[in-house]
Amino acid sequence: MVARADNTAGCARVDSRRGSPAGVRRLTARLRRVAAAYLVVTALGSIAIGGTSGNTPAGGGGLGPKAAWAGRAGSAASWWQPDGRRAAVQEVVAVRGIQLREVAFDGREAWPDGPDAVRGYLEEALTRIGITDAPARGRWIEGMMTIADHEAQFHANAINLSDSNAYGPPQLDGGPLHATRGPWQVMPDTFAAFHQAGTSNSAWDPVAAACASINYQMSRYGVSRDGSNQRMLVGQANPGIRQGY
Structure with missing residues (x-):
């Protein structure tokens, strides 16, 4: 032993x-x-750096807490997400978009306000994008109507002159270049980048603005074409939640 x-x-x-x-x-x-x-530790550090670096303005309405987080998550996701997806998104945007200098600012007072008018703009926008499935259209319309209510109370000529996006040289409508406009408060920069081919170049055209907003949500946040996950990914599309997107 x-x-x-x-x-x-x-x-x-x-x-x-x-x-x-x-x-x-x-x-x-x-x-x-x-x-x-x-x-x-390195991966977590990458997320923290990605979340705090840069001050790029959001494409939609004013940044709320959820929008700020979502934007950072989108930019920091490259450490785990293949670069191919980002390249594909950029390619789609390049094909569809226009230059910021091509955006027009005429026609601010030309479009009717109100829920019925906004619903009509959405119907046409979805047709222009090619979303024809009835349930998908219904989901998009429901979410986009909520966003229009939260962002502009269904006013087609709304412009935000007080948030961080309200800067740049004055345009034909009297507002600064980068100010958010229309029912979905889309920045002209985003309007240009996600412009739908065949729609007006005017930032005040609500059909063109709706198309740009939908394209933006699909590309930036990964909302599916059938709109089934919009409310999960875009807080502003939920009743009672008023946060930028």
């Missing part, structure tokens, strides 16, 4: 010596744990 204990202790002493097979295995395992912990 004593001899067996001594032999066991001896084996342990021999195994722990530097260069022994068991010692190498333990050292390798420890290094792997340290490396794994380092990778986790």
Whole structure:
């Protein structure tokens, strides 16, 4: 019994010596744990840096807490998300978009206000985008009507002159270049980037603005074409939740 204990202790002493097979295995395992912990810390650091760097304005209405978080998540997702998806989104935007200098600012007072008018604009916008499935159209209209209510109370000529996007040289409508406009309070920058081919270049055209807003939500937040996850991904599309998008 004593001899067996001594032999066991001896084996342990021999195994722990530097260069022994068991010692190498333990050292390798420890290094792997340290490396794994380092990778986790690095990934978390990437998220934090991505969330605080840059001050790019949001494409829709004024930034609320949910919108700020969602925007950061979208920009920080590259550490786990393949670059191919981002490249594909950029390619679609490049094909569909127009230059900011091509955006017009005429016709502010030309469009009727109110829920019925806004619903009509959405019907046409969905047709222009090619969303023809009745349930999908219903979901989009429901969510977009909620956004229009929250952002502008269904006013087609609404413009926000007080938030962080209200800057830039004055335009034909009297507002600064980057100010959000229309029922969905779309920035002209976003209107240009997500412009739907075949629609007006006027930022005040609610059909064109609705198309740009829908395209923006699908590309930036990953809302599906059938609109089934819009309310999960865009807080402003939910009744009672008033947060930028």
